[in-house]
Amino acid sequence: MPRFRVSNLPSETKRLHESQNIWRRKNWEKTLAEHKDDIEKMIQKLNLFDIWSNKLQNIDAAKTLIPEIFMDAYISIHFASYGLYKYANMSLRSELETVLRLVYFSRHEVEFKWWLDGDEWYREERMPDVWGRRYVYFTKLKEIKEFEKACETHMKLFSEDAKIVKAYKKLSKSIHSSAEHFQTRPDRVSPRYDLGELKRWIDVYNGIQTYIHILLSLGFAEEFKDLKKGERKKILGRGMEEYYQERVKEALGITE
């Protein structure tokens, strides 16, 4: 295998390597120096996926999809810290889509196998994703229905214009490059640390993680109720804000 040596690179590749090295290091170090506490909290949320992968180990879809859900969140932190906010958002959208698929596939094993084989049957019916149009499928699930009932209108996740719907739209907008989300500007040709963009991404990241742990708790209600008390407490406490902790407990009849 050829050894990597900068001096062996052709001229344009060498330039690519040098500029990438510099902007990556500058953005990474600035982000970590100024936002280490935020980043630390965000990383700690990732540990919650260990509880889920342990508990859902007998569910094929979970075994395949939880590592991917974890990795999307993990990589999103990397992208944001490199100043690549568009791609950081792209990873978050992928994370959200994958968790929605997980809830769906855990109840649709045949479709999961089709999907693993690359079959996109839902596209033939002009469905945007495996679960169908919008989020109707999820609102039919008993636990989610109970949860939505328990939430005030502006805190609901799935109804028209509710939290997940809005978050998904926001992420899509940043991915499909509405001008305000361009990563290049007349005064910025290379990716650069941007306090405003980073703060917006942190908010979105935290929101998405909350929705994900709510979805997993409701989508795998029996498994969630069967967790050790300490683990359940961690998911509720670290994974979601207080308002939703109470609504999840209410929807699932948890009294502790």
Place this chain on the structure above:
Amino acid sequence: MSDIAAIKDQLIDEMWLPIAREAGKKFRPHQMINKKMKVLTLTNDKNFREVIELVRNKITKKDLIYGWHKARLTAYRLDSEGKMATVFPGMTYEDSVETDTHEIRKEFPFDIINLDFSSQNPETVNGRIEKEICSVEKTIKLQVGLNVNGMALIYTTILDSANVSMTKIKSNSDGINIKDWPGLQIDGILTTVSQRDDKTKCLKNVFEQFINKYSCENIRTMEIHTKNLPNGSGSIYSLAVILKKV
């Protein structure tokens, strides 16, 4: 170097490596350049010196080493070192052996299994050691079921203030039926063990019975009970055996 690193170094130098070397000589006598033993090791990103030493001592090659850490973030950090074939993340080893479908099943059998539970940030709760021991038995059963000739098995745990229930260890073990096996004998030993020295005796006794239960011959046993951990959370006990299928 921290005390905990010094303790692991002691285990590696005085027990794990000698056991691995001996198993290599025993089971791969004709492989002179590298023993190419397949290894599973529960380890972490702070100290994985056993991996480096096993490769350096030509007991194995990096492509034959499979790491394990229950925390996904730690496993990724470990994997980023590129010292092993892969690192299995995101689940306790004890829980993984409860299922037939975990990816690690495809990798069994191993020649050296280093079940160092002390590397996994264990919680100090009642029932921890009982669960670890149950997973040790399931590991032996799995290995034997795959017709291995022999293996080196190392079990390492933290002995803390939590009691160990021999009754629970017995009921877990007796739940795994083996023809003509009368069940784990715990007569004459404490049913709840609180003293650390008693715990080491009981654990060794259970290991010896497992070896009989699965019709194996014990070629070699080594054990180390270390000094107290620096944070006062207990001590480390490591027990290693080389087993040969009879």
